[in-house]
Amino acid sequence: MTRQSDVQECMNSISNRSEKATDVRAYDEQSVEERMRKLFTEIAEKKAAEKKKADELAQIPVKNEDVEVLMSELGWERTVAEHRLREKKGDIVAIMREVVGLPKAKVTVKTVS
Structure with missing residues (x-):
């Protein structure tokens, strides 16, 4: 029966680790939203700069x-x-x-x- 108890012990340790991992990954929702807004703003600015450069090149x-x-x-x-x-x-x-x-x-x- 040692095998069964070993398996059960391993399963318990795995489940304990995953619970700890989910606790660690609990993010603050507001900070995630703020980061996403910054990311979208950066992407929009980059696209605008690329379009401006393309328009300038088209004039040459x-x-x-x-x-x-x-x-x-x-x-x-x-x-x-x-x-x-x-x-x-x-x-x-x-x-x-x-x-x-x-x-x-x-x-x-x-x-x-």
Whole structure:
């Protein structure tokens, strides 16, 4: 009968642990609601920022020739090529340098005396 008593003892210890776990997990309902509100606010702000950025990028003009070059040479779809050009403000050289792995071009300013 030791097996049965061992099994029963194990079951009691398991049930005691689960009761303690549920006591530990008793959350304050108000703090959970507050956290959820903050989370929803953060998500809404992030979506608004993404939409604002997308609207700003849509205002940047891109040359159709540049889009065609990126499509033919890199195999990109039109939407991807247009998006990347808008991100780089229409600078196809910057995109090509980035794809090839070259560093950004250095800008030199000459002063005329």
